[in-house]
Amino acid sequence: MIVEWLAEIGANLGLWVISWFDGIEIPDWFGMFAELLAQVLASAAGMGAWVPWGLLFSVVGAVFTLWGIIILVKAVRWVVGWVPTMGGS
Amino acid sequence: MRRLTIALLAGTLGVTLAVVPPTLAPDQAAQALCISSISPQCQPGNIPILVQAGVIAAPSTSSAGVGIPAYSTISAGLSQQTSAVAGLTLSGILGTSATAFAALWSLFSGGEAQTDAVLSQDGIKGLKLDTDPAYTSPGGGMPDWATHTNGECFMASTQLSDWRERVLSAVTAHCDPAVPDVVVLEPKAAFNDPAGTMTFDTTSPGTLALIWQRSTAPFSPTSVHAVCSVGGVPTRKPSPTITVNTFDASSTKTATESVCGIDPFYGWLVSGPFGAVGYNGGATLVGPATDLPAGGEPIVEGTLTVSISCKGPGGVYEVEADYAYSVAAGESVLPPDVTCQPGDIAIDAGVTNTSPGQTEPEVLVDREQNGVLPEIEEMPDLYPECFGPDASPCALRLERANAGAWVTCGDGAILCPDWAQLVEPALTDQYRCVYGTNVLDIRYCSSFRAPSIGLLPNTDENGDLIHPNAPIPKLDGFLRLYTPQGDPWLTPELPGAFPDDVVDLARECYPNIDKDGWGVLNPVSWVLQPIQCALRWAFVPRTSVLEERLTTVSQAWETSPPGQIVNSVALIIPETVPQGCEGIPFSLAPFADAGGPALGLPSNTVYIAPACEGDILQPWAVMVNLLLSGTVLILGIRAMIGQVGALVNGGGPAG
Numbered sequence: 001m002i003v004e005w006l007a008e009i010g011a012n013l014g015l016w017v018i019s020w021f022d023g024i025e026i027p028d029w030f031g032m033f034a035e036l037l038a039q040v041l042a043s044a045a046g047m048g049a050w051v052p053w054g055l056l057f058s059v060v061g062a063v064f065t066l067w068g069i070i071i072l073v074k075a076v077r078w079v080v081g082w083v084p085t086m087g088g089s
Numbered sequence: 090m091r092r093l094t095i096a097l098l099a100g101t102l103g104v105t106l107a108v109v110p111p112t113l114a115p116d117q118a119a120q121a122l123c124i125s126s127i128s129p130q131c132q133p134g135n136i137p138i139l140v141q142a143g144v145i146a147a148p149s150t151s152s153a154g155v156g157i158p159a160y161s162t163i164s165a166g167l168s169q170q171t172s173a174v175a176g177l178t179l180s181g182i183l184g185t186s187a188t189a190f191a192a193l194w195s196l197f198s199g200g201e202a203q204t205d206a207v208l209s210q211d212g213i214k215g216l217k218l219d220t221d222p223a224y225t226s227p228g229g230g231m232p233d234w235a236t237h238t239n240g241e242c243f244m245a246s247t248q249l250s251d252w253r254e255r256v257l258s259a260v261t262a263h264c265d266p267a268v269p270d271v272v273v274l275e276p277k278a279a280f281n282d283p284a285g286t287m288t289f290d291t292t293s294p295g296t297l298a299l300i301w302q303r304s305t306a307p308f309s310p311t312s313v314h315a316v317c318s319v320g321g322v323p324t325r326k327p328s329p330t331i332t333v334n335t336f337d338a339s340s341t342k343t344a345t346e347s348v349c350g351i352d353p354f355y356g357w358l359v360s361g362p363f364g365a366v367g368y369n370g371g372a373t374l375v376g377p378a379t380d381l382p383a384g385g386e387p388i389v390e391g392t393l394t395v396s397i398s399c400k401g402p403g404g405v406y407e408v409e410a411d412y413a414y415s416v417a418a419g420e421s422v423l424p425p426d427v428t429c430q431p432g433d434i435a436i437d438a439g440v441t442n443t444s445p446g447q448t449e450p451e452v453l454v455d456r457e458q459n460g461v462l463p464e465i466e467e468m469p470d471l472y473p474e475c476f477g478p479d480a481s482p483c484a485l486r487l488e489r490a491n492a493g494a495w496v497t498c499g500d501g502a503i504l505c506p507d508w509a510q511l512v513e514p515a516l517t518d519q520y521r522c523v524y525g526t527n528v529l530d531i532r533y534c535s536s537f538r539a540p541s542i543g544l545l546p547n548t549d550e551n552g553d554l555i556h557p558n559a560p561i562p563k564l565d566g567f568l569r570l571y572t573p574q575g576d577p578w579l580t581p582e583l584p585g586a587f588p589d590d591v592v593d594l595a596r597e598c599y600p601n602i603d604k605d606g607w608g609v610l611n612p613v614s615w616v617l618q619p620i621q622c623a624l625r626w627a628f629v630p631r632t633s634v635l636e637e638r639l640t641t642v643s644q645a646w647e648t649s650p651p652g653q654i655v656n657s658v659a660l661i662i663p664e665t666v667p668q669g670c671e672g673i674p675f676s677l678a679p680f681a682d683a684g685g686p687a688l689g690l691p692s693n694t695v696y697i698a699p700a701c702e703g704d705i706l707q708p709w710a711v712m713v714n715l716l717l718s719g720t721v722l723i724l725g726i727r728a729m730i731g732q733v734g735a736l737v738n739g740g741g742p743a744g
Contacts, residue, residue: 003630
């Protein structure tokens with residue numbers, strides 16, 4: 001029940017954050033931009049001989065993944081810091 | 090308005106009469122007289138709550154030796170379906186004796202959003218689904234019910250028309266066309282479901298009776314009886330008078346799943362001018378039969394008296410009807426309707442037969458033994474707003490707490506599959522049982538329970554029927570399940586009793602009374618087991634709960650603006666790494682000549698910087714690829730080192 005309670009809190013927190021965006025509509029230009037970007041990427045598919053797409057995607061993915069991990073670690077460290085005897089007062 | 094459900098089929102006596110062999114010699118059984126389908130019904134708008142089926146049988150008095158063989162099967166499984174079964178011994182009926190069964194069953198809600206007792210079209214009593222979309226989930230429901238005709242509930246219009254033609258053709262062959270009258274067909278449903286009755290008015294095409302049919306039990310293409318008008322008396326012809334072998338059984342499923350949203354406990358339900366006959370079967374004659382030769386048939390006479398007790402907000406009253414019959418052996422009779430006032434319910438019913446010369450009627454169906462459940466009988470007193478001619482039908486439904494509000498558990502409580510796993514106080518904290526606007530004790534929703542799996546006691550985890558003839562859960566706090574043989578699977582002693590797995594859990598949590606129980610000095614068991622259980626209760630989440638939370642958040646995320654943006658971006662990213670070498674395509678279509686591609690080229694698409702094998706730029710592409718690879722690697726490694734360094738040094742994440 002405790003874990004379920006935590007899950008409930010986490011879910012409600014997530015729903016609360018998501019609710020911040022209620023009423024916001026995605027502008028039309030975003031869809032056009034995404035479509036344009038998709039066309040560009042599709043065109044770039046024929047440049048595989050020039051550009052190391054696989055390596056590029058892997059490196060970019062690794063950088064962003066590491067970035068996310070670091071943010072998560074910092075967040076956990078910040079939360080733990082509030083606990084007495086573990087950095088908090 | 091939220092409503093629905095009293096799936097109380099009834100107000101109808103479907104008395105099926107057939108031979109029960111034990112007291113009859115084979116030759117006697119072969120000459121049995123069957124009286125079938127005594128079908129009084131509630132008036133339009135009433136709530137039918139009672140269905141009875143009885144069996145009487147007698148050897149024919151025919152001296153001509155006309156045989157009507159093998160009327161030996163009668164509503165098999167009927168006793169298993171009933172919540173109250175009374176065995177009757179009918180002595181002296183029509184000059185013989187036979188054992189008979191009179192069965193009564195009633196039900197209170199096989200599932201939410203399934204039925205409500207409302208006046209259906211054509212003034213025919215029927216059960217109707219709620220039109221509230223909140224109760225029409227998932228996969229069930231029929232929000233556009235009101236726009237459908239009764240026939241369309243059974244099957245699509247074109248199929249209905251086809252079926253009508255087949256039926257009319259068959260009826261014409263057996264009935265007197267000069268006497269157009271109501272024709273009753275008594276089809277036998279598949280999967281050994283007892284038969285019901287479908288009424289068919291030849292004088293008013295289009296007034297096909299209501300038919301509900303379980304999706305898993307298509308309408309049987311065989312075993313259809315015709316009931317013709319003989320001297321103004323609807324008389325059933327011996328079975329099988331009509332056989333619609335060419336009927337496409339698969340088409341019978343049309344619309345029943347998507348439109349009718351069948352209650353899984355109903356085989357199917359038919360209603361019409363002669364009354365509604367549901368799961369009880371009406372008349373089910375199995376086996377070959379022979380039409381009697383013209384003339385010389387033995388005539389059996391008598392008077393059937395059908396009576397019911399009705400109850401509404403105004404109290405209890407009696408309704409009775411006599412029906413004098415004079416039929417040839419082997420034919421059947423249909424007594425007139427017996428109805429309660431609109432909106433009232435029938436609380437008991439009985440049938441007697443009086444033969445010529447008899448002073449005391451024989452009891453065929455003993456009303457003393459065929460009353461509805463006390464919980465149902467008291468409903469008009471407790472919830473008067475749900476009964477009476479002007480009342481709105483009320484529904485029994487299970488609701489769960491959600492963010493400070495109560496939301497429905499849906500059709501058959503399908504949205505709350507784990508609710509029966511809970512125990513007090515979590516059970517009543519999270520769930521409540523509602524009838525109309527009244528909050529009942531949670532035990533009243535026991536009809537939504539299932540032992541460990543499934544949603545309803547008579548369904549498996551896929552929603553399929555475990556046994557089509559299993560009984561319908563009662564409106565009480567007890568979960569009663571029965572095997573096809575009628576043996577109880579699980580009979581909890583207390584309201585709110587738990588499924589087996591919960592019981593097993595409880596056993597794990599406390600010392601075994603036989604081995605190391607409380608009476609045995611075993612501190613380890615005394616302490617360790619409860620603590621283990623408590624820890625498990627505290628820290629091991631239920632998968633269903635986590636899945637529900639995750640699903641809720643996921644759905645909210647996907648419909649939110651950030652979620653939509655992320656999804657859009659995800660769609661942009663190619664699923665596979667581009668590895669083409671043909672270069673960037675460029676269309677010259679705007680410059681195309683009238684007679685062909687632009688500039689005399691072979692195609693309107695040219696490729697910029699092609700570097701495939703054989704292209705002049707291919708060696709250069711290799712060198713550029715190597716150069717870019719090295720650059721990307723260096724920049725990537727540098728970025729990651731910077732990030733890690735920033736973390737170690739306490740700074741923000743480096744880009």
